[in-house]
Amino acid sequence: MGLRDVFQRVSQSPTNPHAAAAPRTFDVADLYQGPVSSADEQPGTAAAPLDEKLRQAYFWIVNTAIISPHYDVEFNQAPPQSFVLGDVKSRLTLPSAQSYSSYVLLPLLTFATRRKCLFVGGPGRGKTASAILMGVLSGASVRDVRRAMQHGHPQMTVADLLGNPLPADLVSAQRIEDIRISWRSWLGMRVKIIDEYNRIPTRTQSALLTVMGDNYAEILNHIYECPDSAWFLTANDEQGGGTYQVIEALRDRIDVIVQALAFNPRFLSELLVRIEQNVRPEDAVPRQIMFTEQEVDRVQDEIHGVPLPPEVRRRLEFFASQFEFFEGAAEQFEYKTKDTARLAGVEWAGLTAQDTGRDRLKDLGCQTRNGLSVRVLMTLLVYAKALAYFRGNRIVELADVRQILPFVLRDKLVPDTDAPFFDAPGNAKYRVDRVGWLRQLFDLSCAEYDRLNLDAEDPVAALAAEFREGLDGVTRVDARARLVKIERLIAEWSKGRKLYGNLYDDLLSLKYIHQRYTNYLRWLETQ
Amino acid sequence: MSAAVSPALVAVLRAERHQLNERFAAARVRHPDLDAEAFAKFIRGAIDPLVGAVARTRPEHVSHVAVAAYDIALELIGQKLAGRSARTPHVGAAWRRILPEVAPLVAAEPERMIAAVCNASHHLASTAGARPAAWIDLMVRLAGQVTDCATFLTLGQVAAWRSGMAHFRKSAVAAADTLPESLALAAIEAPAARWSQVRDRLIADPWYDPAAPNDASTTPRVVARAGAFRGFGGLFTEPPTAAMADGQLFVRGGSECWLLMADAFGATFHRATREEFERGRARSALPDGISVRGGTATVRGCSVGLPSAFGEVTSACASHTTLALTSPHTHAILLVALPVA
Numbered sequence: 001m002g003l004r005d006v007f008q009r010v011s012q013s014p015t016n017p018h019a020a021a022a023p024r025t026f027d028v029a030d031l032y033q034g035p036v037s038s039a040d041e042q043p044g045t046a047a048a049p050l051d052e053k054l055r056q057a058y059f060w061i062v063n064t065a066i067i068s069p070h071y072d073v074e075f076n077q078a079p080p081q082s083f084v085l086g087d088v089k090s091r092l093t094l095p096s097a098q099s100y101s102s103y104v105l106l107p108l109l110t111f112a113t114r115r116k117c118l119f120v121g122g123p124g125r126g127k128t129a130s131a132i133l134m135g136v137l138s139g140a141s142v143r144d145v146r147r148a149m150q151h152g153h154p155q156m157t158v159a160d161l162l163g164n165p166l167p168a169d170l171v172s173a174q175r176i177e178d179i180r181i182s183w184r185s186w187l188g189m190r191v192k193i194i195d196e197y198n199r200i201p202t203r204t205q206s207a208l209l210t211v212m213g214d215n216y217a218e219i220l221n222h223i224y225e226c227p228d229s230a231w232f233l234t235a236n237d238e239q240g241g242g243t244y245q246v247i248e249a250l251r252d253r254i255d256v257i258v259q260a261l262a263f264n265p266r267f268l269s270e271l272l273v274r275i276e277q278n279v280r281p282e283d284a285v286p287r288q289i290m291f292t293e294q295e296v297d298r299v300q301d302e303i304h305g306v307p308l309p310p311e312v313r314r315r316l317e318f319f320a321s322q323f324e325f326f327e328g329a330a331e332q333f334e335y336k337t338k339d340t341a342r343l344a345g346v347e348w349a350g351l352t353a354q355d356t357g358r359d360r361l362k363d364l365g366c367q368t369r370n371g372l373s374v375r376v377l378m379t380l381l382v383y384a385k386a387l388a389y390f391r392g393n394r395i396v397e398l399a400d401v402r403q404i405l406p407f408v409l410r411d412k413l414v415p416d417t418d419a420p421f422f423d424a425p426g427n428a429k430y431r432v433d434r435v436g437w438l439r440q441l442f443d444l445s446c447a448e449y450d451r452l453n454l455d456a457e458d459p460v461a462a463l464a465a466e467f468r469e470g471l472d473g474v475t476r477v478d479a480r481a482r483l484v485k486i487e488r489l490i491a492e493w494s495k496g497r498k499l500y501g502n503l504y505d506d507l508l509s510l511k512y513i514h515q516r517y518t519n520y521l522r523w524l525e526t527q
Numbered sequence: 528m529s530a531a532v533s534p535a536l537v538a539v540l541r542a543e544r545h546q547l548n549e550r551f552a553a554a555r556v557r558h559p560d561l562d563a564e565a566f567a568k569f570i571r572g573a574i575d576p577l578v579g580a581v582a583r584t585r586p587e588h589v590s591h592v593a594v595a596a597y598d599i600a601l602e603l604i605g606q607k608l609a610g611r612s613a614r615t616p617h618v619g620a621a622w623r624r625i626l627p628e629v630a631p632l633v634a635a636e637p638e639r640m641i642a643a644v645c646n647a648s649h650h651l652a653s654t655a656g657a658r659p660a661a662w663i664d665l666m667v668r669l670a671g672q673v674t675d676c677a678t679f680l681t682l683g684q685v686a687a688w689r690s691g692m693a694h695f696r697k698s699a700v701a702a703a704d705t706l707p708e709s710l711a712l713a714a715i716e717a718p719a720a721r722w723s724q725v726r727d728r729l730i731a732d733p734w735y736d737p738a739a740p741n742d743a744s745t746t747p748r749v750v751a752r753a754g755a756f757r758g759f760g761g762l763f764t765e766p767p768t769a770a771m772a773d774g775q776l777f778v779r780g781g782s783e784c785w786l787l788m789a790d791a792f793g794a795t796f797h798r799a800t801r802e803e804f805e806r807g808r809a810r811s812a813l814p815d816g817i818s819v820r821g822g823t824a825t826v827r828g829c830s831v832g833l834p835s836a837f838g839e840v841t842s843a844c845a846s847h848t849t850l851a852l853t854s855p856h857t858h859a860i861l862l863v864a865l866p867v868a
Contacts, residue, residue: 028684028695034646035606036599
């Protein structure tokens with residue numbers, strides 16, 4: 001076993017043991033599985049389920065390739081040990097269940113779901129190296145991955161990015177269709193890497209947006225259809241700084257942002273080994289953790305198949321409903337949104353100053369300048385499923401949503417740092433710490449959900465469930481009764497109750513159901 | 528070191544010196560506390576006898592065997608599975624006693640054979656209730672009857688079941704079907720008989736022991752006490768209770784739950800969930816015809832007295848072959864074999 005082999009060791013299965021479902025069976029062949037693996041076999045890896053393979057890839061990366069001893073994605077199966085340290089009462093938690101490093105986990109989930117991940121952090125922290133590792137996991141050689149990586153620079157043209165028309169055809173072609181295009185090879189890669197994307201000129205960014213958003217490239221009316229792929233972008237500054245401002249649509253296409261945390265000098269010896277032995281982890285990725293295209297297809301299907309139970313979905317709905325509502329933005333009920341205010345281009349501070357008598361400290365919606373888009377919510381659902389799948393769970397748990405949410409919303413939910421919340425004692429840090437802010441935002445939302453006892457008392461959910469049963473067989477009397485029920489509920493809510501985001505969305509839902517019954521009743525009356 | 532080991536191994540160590548040193552350095556990266564002295568001792572006490580045995584029977588394979596043994600030994604010492612810091616002596620004992628006995632087979636497939644013997648002994652040593660020393664004895668005794676690796680490995684599986692790995696019962700019987708009849712019978716220490724007849728009885732009655740055949744299978748009898756207080760090397764911090772779900776016996780001691788697999792060859796415990804145990808407890812009524820009252824268990828009219836110190840029964844459950852009883856006075860689960868229908 002040479003030094004290269006040290007870098008090629010893959011964690012033994014099961015990497016995240018779960019209690020077996022009864023009745024269990026035992027196979028005597030397992031007698032020979034154990035701590036010693038013979039050279040001609042890697043027990044438990046050949047036919048391992050794909051979620052297990054994904055975990056093995058994770059553990060290989062954290063144990064061998066990327067020195068990231070930061071377990072910031074925490075899970076607990078019993079109350080964790082927690083310690084308060086220092087003058088500002090910093091809390092250190094020791095998780096009681098298998099926890100993960102976001103810097104490795106998020107890229108891996110992005111690889112498995114074929115989405116788009118942005119690495120941010122200062123120079124020399126391994127952003128590009130991590131992206132290259134993801135490329136190698138797709139089975140491509142290190143050389144191909146390196147060659148296919150696009151390096152953003154201020155002179156980068158659309159042709160640099162996508163390809164060129166063949167010069168001979170440009171001279172001789174009679175029709176534009178006759179001009180052949182030499183497409184850049186990276187467009188065909190299953191893992192696409194754009195290094196320092198915030199150094200790409202704006203016009204080239206627009207071409208990149210088409211590839212990222214619509215998965216095709218276009219030059220002179222010629223189209224190149226790209227395969228489904230995972231994207232990894234790097235930037236030294238997530239705020240779009242760098243040489244060029246990143247266009248908003250491009251930023252919006254990025255699904256998760258993960259920060260390269262600082263190197264812990266206690267692990268310097270591991271860097272020393274690499275220097276002394278001249279080994280680069282990306283050159284030593286074991287074959288058994290590489291994924292074929294078909295395997296990634298299967299992983300994607302299996303991830304999409306992980307169910308999200310209604311009780312978790314309801315909490316997510318409640319959370320998402322906090323942010324878009326902006327009472328002062330419009331007269332008509334439907335337009336009372338932050339998007340209306342944004343589109344009007346009115347100064348934000350002026351608008352918030354006119355806010356009504358709601359408790360701006362308690363109202364979670366006051367902490368943000370925007371709401372959540374459909375794209376963001378879909379991304380959140382996919383990553384929550386992917387995290388549950390990665391952990392070997394059969395369904396998504398609330399902890400999965402809680403842990404993944406900050407990485408998806410990091411650049412999507414913009415804090416209003418002038419909001420009273422950030423001035424409250426102990427909250428100033430949240431102006432800087434996006435991940436922490438988003439996590440506590442979700443916790444506060446869940447606490448409010450519990451306070452309102454919405455798991456047990458949710459009249460809108462009951463009315464919606466009744467409506468979803470269909471209108472077949474609903475008589476005129478029934479329809480009228482349901483309309484009255486809705487009207488009474490709204491009337492009750494209107495009695496001195498302040499309007500918050502969740503209530504606003506519930507009222508719009510009630511209006512929707514009311515309208516459907518109204519139309520149905522009208523139709524019944526014409527029969 | 529060279530003065531204490533055989534010339535065959537010295538020759539390999541000399542010839543492969545650079546490569547072997549590099550491997551040791553690599554192992555040090557993986558296991559920073561790799562004990563060089565323990566490793567050297569293991570070379571002398573375990574690798575050398577194996578290499579010597581191979582040199583006597585298959586000299587052309589000495590180098591291959593020595594290098595494979597060296598790699599695996601590094602892993603064993605690094606993981607503290609063998610050598611002076613080992614948690615149990617069984618892996619080292621299995622290596623020293625079994626492997627030289629099957630030197631021609633090791634010469635044919637060194638990595639596979641050495642890894643199999645080490646993993647199996649480790650598996651037995653780390654399974655509560657299994658008897659690794661008995662497995663080693665049995666394998667040494669039968670090693671001379673085996674002429675190929677596949678048969679040796681199958682024999683090892685059946686012998687593991689015989690040595691207490693009760694949870695392997697079903698698949699071990701299937702494995703024994705592929706062995707020569709005399710070897711299958713020897714592996715379970717059955718006297719000369721037809722394997723097919725022994726097999727049928729084994730399948731019908733988990734409490735049938737071919738080595739100690741009895742005619743009492745028509746009456747209930749106390750056959751085993753499984754489990755012990757943690758202070759005495761067992762699993763339980765308090766007297767357990769038992770429950771049966773889907774024909775499987777679950778026990779709970781304190782906050783921990785276990786699946787108990789037991790037969791005439793032994794009893795092993797496997798971690799279970801609280802849900803599994805509770806599911807069993809929900810269906811814990813004893814089947815018709817079985818009752819436990821006043822220190823006596825009665826099964827379809829036949830009675831068996833419980834041990835006098837057993838005391839009050841805190842839980843009782845039964846499959847079609849086994850009645851399990853617990854008491855507040857003991858950390859063991861009392862197992863009663865039920866008459867075979």
